[in-house]
Amino acid sequence: MSKIELLAPAGDMERLKINLLYGADAVYIGGQDYSLRANATNFSVSQMIDACSFAHNLGKKVYLTLNIVFHNEDIDGIYEYIDNVVLAGIDAFIVSDPFIISYIVKNYPNVEVHVSTQASISNVESVLFLKNEGVKRIVPAREISFKEIKEIIEKTGVDIEIFIHGAMCTFFSGRCTLSNYLTNRDSNRGGCSQVCRFAFKIDEEENENFTMATKDLNMARYIKEIIDIGVKSLKVEGRMRSIYYLATVVSCYRKIIDACYDNTLTDELLDYYDKALGKVANRETSTHFFVKEADYTDQYYTGRQELSNQDFLAIVFSYDKENKIMTLSERNYFEPGVEAEIIMPSGKIVSFVVDKIYDKDMNVLDAARHPEEILKIYIDYEIEEYSMMRIKV
Amino acid sequence: MQLVLVPSKKEDIDKYKTINNYIIGVKDFSVNYNFVMDINEIINLSSEYSNKNIFVVINKNIMNDDLQKLEQMMIDINNSNIKGILFYDMAVLSIKKRLNLKIDLVWNQGHMVTNYNTCNYYYDKGVNFAYISNEITLEEMIEIKKNSKIKLFTLLFGYPIMAHSKRKLLTNYSISSNKNILKDSHKIVDKISNKEFIIKEDNIGTSILFGDISNHVLAIDEMLKNDFDYGVIDSNYINSDTILEMINIIDRILLGEDLSSYKERIINLIGDNSSFLYKKTIYKVKRK
Numbered sequence A: 001m002s003k004i005e006l007l008a009p010a011g012d013m014e015r016l017k018i019n020l021l022y023g024a025d026a027v028y029i030g031g032q033d034y035s036l037r038a039n040a041t042n043f044s045v046s047q048m049i050d051a052c053s054f055a056h057n058l059g060k061k062v063y064l065t066l067n068i069v070f071h072n073e074d075i076d077g078i079y080e081y082i083d084n085v086v087l088a089g090i091d092a093f094i095v096s097d098p099f100i101i102s103y104i105v106k107n108y109p110n111v112e113v114h115v116s117t118q119a120s121i122s123n124v125e126s127v128l129f130l131k132n133e134g135v136k137r138i139v140p141a142r143e144i145s146f147k148e149i150k151e152i153i154e155k156t157g158v159d160i161e162i163f164i165h166g167a168m169c170t171f172f173s174g175r176c177t178l179s180n181y182l183t184n185r186d187s188n189r190g191g192c193s194q195v196c197r198f199a200f201k202i203d204e205e206e207n208e209n210f211t212m213a214t215k216d217l218n219m220a221r222y223i224k225e226i227i228d229i230g231v232k233s234l235k236v237e238g239r240m241r242s243i244y245y246l247a248t249v250v251s252c253y254r255k256i257i258d259a260c261y262d263n264t265l266t267d268e269l270l271d272y273y274d275k276a277l278g279k280v281a282n283r284e285t286s287t288h289f290f291v292k293e294a295d296y297t298d299q300y301y302t303g304r305q306e307l308s309n310q311d312f313l314a315i316v317f318s319y320d321k322e323n324k325i326m327t328l329s330e331r332n333y334f335e336p337g338v339e340a341e342i343i344m345p346s347g348k349i350v351s352f353v354v355d356k357i358y359d360k361d362m363n364v365l366d367a368a369r370h371p372e373e374i375l376k377i378y379i380d381y382e383i384e385e386y387s388m389m390r391i392k393v
Numbered sequence B: 001m002q003l004v005l006v007p008s009k010k011e012d013i014d015k016y017k018t019i020n021n022y023i024i025g026v027k028d029f030s031v032n033y034n035f036v037m038d039i040n041e042i043i044n045l046s047s048e049y050s051n052k053n054i055f056v057v058i059n060k061n062i063m064n065d066d067l068q069k070l071e072q073m074m075i076d077i078n079n080s081n082i083k084g085i086l087f088y089d090m091a092v093l094s095i096k097k098r099l100n101l102k103i104d105l106v107w108n109q110g111h112m113v114t115n116y117n118t119c120n121y122y123y124d125k126g127v128n129f130a131y132i133s134n135e136i137t138l139e140e141m142i143e144i145k146k147n148s149k150i151k152l153f154t155l156l157f158g159y160p161i162m163a164h165s166k167r168k169l170l171t172n173y174s175i176s177s178n179k180n181i182l183k184d185s186h187k188i189v190d191k192i193s194n195k196e197f198i199i200k201e202d203n204i205g206t207s208i209l210f211g212d213i214s215n216h217v218l219a220i221d222e223m224l225k226n227d228f229d230y231g232v233i234d235s236n237y238i239n240s241d242t243i244l245e246m247i248n249i250i251d252r253i254l255l256g257e258d259l260s261s262y263k264e265r266i267i268n269l270i271g272d273n274s275s276f277l278y279k280k281t282i283y284k285v286k287r288k
Helices: A013-021 A045-057 A078-088 A098-107 A124-132 A146-156 A178-183 A220-228 A243-262 A267-280 B039-048 B064-078 B090-099 B116-124 B138-147 B169-177 B217-225 B240-254 B263-270
Strands: A005-010 A026-030 A061-066 A092-095 A112-115 A159-166 A199-202 A205-211 A216-218 A233-236 A312-320 A325-330 A339-343 A349-353 A357-359 A374-378 A388-391 B002-006 B021-026 B053-058 B084-087 B104-107 B129-131 B151-158 B161-165 B186-190 B196-201 B206-210 B230-234
Touching (some): A078 A098, A098 A112, A146 A159, A146 A220, A178 B161, A243 A267, A243 A312, B002 B240, B064 B090, B084 B090, B090 B104, B217 B240, B240 B263
Parallel strands (some): A005 A026, B021 B053, B084 B104, B129 B151, B151 B230
Antiparallel strands (some): A199 B186, A312 A388
């Protein structure tokens, strides 16, 4: 039985590499047009060639989001664009508009079509309809439950991909235009300004804070159940998230998935990964509709602050085996004596106490104070390129 | 252009005598509609008013547990005088094809009815009507009309729906704030822009409407020139005298009278918010 896929978001080439090196089986990316994260850096067609080459050399895949709700003006050039990105080596398209499905299925039968959660597919009948249209995989509405997902898989045989981690919408995907009306930014074409996170007066009461904001999603404790019902892919949200966030989230889910298949998953391990995931989040999390109808416990009301996270200390560029010195680029302030750990793309984690910190010319520093400053630190353990140093979990 | 009314109560069918087309929400299967009826009541109504075209709305996100009831309901609708179904979920189209039902379908995915290619996709699947998005420009609407054979429903005036959630947002707020607020409609106001919205909750979820009436009537000349098929009047939250007077005015314009002579009165009655008719939304924030 093949392992469930871990699918991660890549807003640019650096994020793509981090995701794949840290254990994602596939990444989803956006082009510079037609994707629902219009303000991420995204990929040009020539960058997609490099992205696909990098992923395919690792035996991994790249999916391209093409999931805007098209307006007339977006149609011009779309077919040529699809032709070009197929040549770039894209493994699948994630789409929502059905006319795009028809074109890809007809012209590129070997390239998979995945239907985006933007289409809010939520039942067996719709899945069968899309299967008949040639769709290989569906990312259903995030409003459906474990039981409903299981029933869809059993009755349709279509590959199902579900979101397991990250920000959630308050409203059904595709059914929200708050952003259009309040900020003139088109939510269904990637311009969402997250009006659902604003505070409102209700019934003319000046001091009332009516909010609709949701907590983030975290399914870490349900991965075994999700594997058991036959879900094909686990998706992490966040094409605009930092590399540290992505490395941590991907690495934790990689470990949890592998432990599920090895029968080594314990409550202690889950507690550890849950804590690690919590350290990179700036919001509380819940399971939303997965195990019960979402209610007030899945939302935020008053008094919430989004705290910036300063646990990410540095990224490792290289390791000098002979002198046992790693070269890093600083991200947040730290000083000698800090209890740190290094997470590596291979999944290894090394804990240590920082002794001396040197600058690039090996002058001793009293602290690492400047983001992106090149630093050197002695450590008697071979550290992999792209490893990340953080405060010990 | 034919007028279509979204009534706010059953009696509206007798009250607005010149209207021949109605859109009515189905209890437990329609979202964003204030006035809904049990499907059997609507079927009876369609027999009682056999000279009128009654369309029903099935626009909730269909869940597995809804499918059996939906299928039976569609069979019943197919055997009734109901003219057609405004549908959101593809399950409706799938059931129609699978059971070879003759009932007309109106593609009614709200904010997603935004281009002629997708209209043509649905037309090729046997869907003869589409209710066009309220968030596109008049120019885009005209382009869709010119490039698709599908017949178009377009909002003429009414409070536009902005968003729908499965979450019970008023109930949740009520619990969290220890305030026993009613789930009926409330006004919420953005604290920065002071823009107002209407929020309401029912057993299916929560809907939010924009707080100003969208007035597309002032663009009716262009719509008529381009053979728009159906103009929708959504009467929810608007008083019946206003609706009656607006219907009279639009009837006269449809008979050839000059819009300009009614313009001031129209604005007095429903305001001049043209919504997105002449305002394109942006979706890429320019980088510095």
